[in-house]
Amino acid sequence: MELIATSAFGLEAVVARELQELGYTEQKVEDGRVTFIGDELAICRCNLWLRAADRVLVKIGQFHAPDFGALFDQVENLPWHEWLPVDAKFPVSGKSVRSNLHHEPTIQSVTKKAIVESLKRNYQRHWFQEIGTEYQIEVSLLKDEALLSIDTSGVGLHKRGYRANSGMAPLRxxxxxxxxxxxxxxxxxxxxxxxxxxxxxxxxxxxxxxxxAPGMSRGFLCEQWSQLTRAHWKQAREEARDKAxxxxxxxxxxxxxxxxxxxxxxxxxxxxxxxxxxxxxxxxxxxxxxxxxxxxxxxxxxxxxxxxxxxxxxxxxxxxxxxxxxxxxxxxxxxxxxxxxxxxxxxxxxxxxxxxxxxxxxxxxxxxxxxxxxxxxxxxxxxxxxxxxxxxxxxxxx
Ligand SMILES: C[S@@+](CC[C@H](N)C(=O)[O-])C[C@H]1O[C@@H](n2cnc3c(N)ncnc32)[C@H](O)[C@@H]1O
CATH class of the missing domain: 3.40.50.150 (Vaccinia Virus protein VP39)
Structure with missing residues (x-):
């Protein structure tokens, strides 16, 4: 699958090199993100190991969305049911840069409605309670190109868990x-x-x-997901312990x-x-x-x-x-x-x-x-x- 490691501007090449060292060599580097190919184990390993990245996302789709009709139709056609279980909680957060669609609350609500329509069709249901595991959806528009992803990290990766206090002007x-x-x-x-x-x-x-591994003392949102088994996490954590x-x-x-x-x-x-x-x-x-x-x-x-x-x-x-x-x-x-x-x-x-x-x-x-x-x-x-x-x-x- 396509995964994305996001980063602050200027740090993309550092993240790309980290990914290479982890063995993920097939990658595309763009402003603020590196897209790469990986499997479920890669999600665990990248969350545990990436030092300079902000988050690890699963890419669900990317398309041209100059208007809300195009956004709705193409979001609806993505395979959401492959990721979201029937009871999933799926908040949507949106951002837009230099795009025709710029009102972020509307972008979020149109995306949410389209995902619900897609799930209705695939689960043969009319109503979703959203009481289960959380899947944080991100819709990001850049120059009319929409990128739909699910965040696997939860709390940003800069939170390693060791900095309870800081001085006046701490670095991330x-x-x-x-x-x-x-x-x-x-x-x-x-x-x-x-x-x-x-x-x-x-x-x-x-x-x-x-x-x-900087993420050894913390948890990640995707640890609750059914797609990632305990065995994946056990393998990734044991591997990290062995390498220390x-x-x-x-x-x-x-x-x-x-x-x-x-x-x-x-x-x-x-x-x-x-x-x-x-x-x-x-x-x-x-x-x-x-x-x-x-x-x-x-x-x-x-x-x-x-x-x-x-x-x-x-x-x-x-x-x-x-x-x-x-x-x-x-x-x-x-x-x-x-x-x-x-x-x-x-x-x-x-x-x-x-x-x-x-x-x-x-x-x-x-x-x-x-x-x-x-x-x-x-x-x-x-x-x-x-x-x-x-x-x-x-x-x-x-
Ligand atoms: C920008 S902060 C460093 C922040 C640090 N990187 C962090 O993540 O918390 C600069 C530090 O320089 C210290 N400082 C200022 N003048 C100094 C001096 N003459 N000699 C040594 N330290 C000094 C301040 O006390 C302050 O903690």
């Missing part, structure tokens, strides 16, 4: 994981986030370091100037089950000193938008230039929306990638250090490929 777990996946960090290399806030980047890195690695030799380092936020970070790390993998330290970025080499700084400093003002952000970037200057063998990765970042940091990035932190347009500045002597030359399936696939990457000459 999916974005934090994507930053790590876009970097050259691996469990053999030192890791540092000197503006760790609630610890999201370090926690996601620690889970990547242990090859731990032990604690890496090197501890990850996460620091912040704010003691209170560090306490939150620490309790989130414990909740995530990797509390002992990260050393948390109260520290101003200017105090940074390390004898370690070939590490990766992956960080999300204040932008001057949600935290502090523009000038104080500029002063912090200036401090970062001094603090990171001696780290000549390290690679530095910085996510910020501040347009003057490279100027204040006094270095042009080797690569920049446009990403969104919620609604804030940011760039992920990448300063690539030398390859560690113990690592083989980088192959084309590494972060480079995800980058070059993205289309929105600008290489600077740094």
């Amino acid at each position: 777990e999916t974005t934090a994981a994507a930053l790590v996946l876009l970097s050259y960090w691996n469990r053999e290399r030192p890791f540092l986030d000197p503006f760790c806030g609630s610890g999201t980047i370090a926690i996601e890195a620690a889970m990547i370091g242990r090859n731990r 690695l032990g604690k890496p030799t090197l501890s990850l380092l996460a620091s912040d100037i704010d003691e209170n936020v560090l306490r939150i970070a620490q309790s989130n790390a414990i909740e995530a089950g990797i509390g002992s993998d990260i050393d948390f330290k109260k520290m101003d970025v200017l105090e940074l000193k390390t004898a370690l080499e070939y590490g990766c700084v992956i960080t999300n400093p204040p932008y001057g938008e949600r935290l502090g003002d523009d000038e104080s952000a500029a002063a912090i970037y200036d401090d970062m230039a001094d603090a990171f200057g001696p780290l000549s063998t390290w690679s530095i990765y910085v996510l910020t929306s501040h347009p003057g970042f490279e100027r204040y940091f006094k270095r042009r990035a080797n690569r920049k990638r446009k990403l969104y932190n919620g609604r804030i347009e940011c760039h992920f500045y990448q300063y690539l250090g030398p390859r560690p002597p113990w690592e083989k030359p980088r192959d084309v399936t590494s972060a480079d490929e995800a980058d070059s696939d993205a289309g929105d990457v600008t290489d600077s000459d740094g």
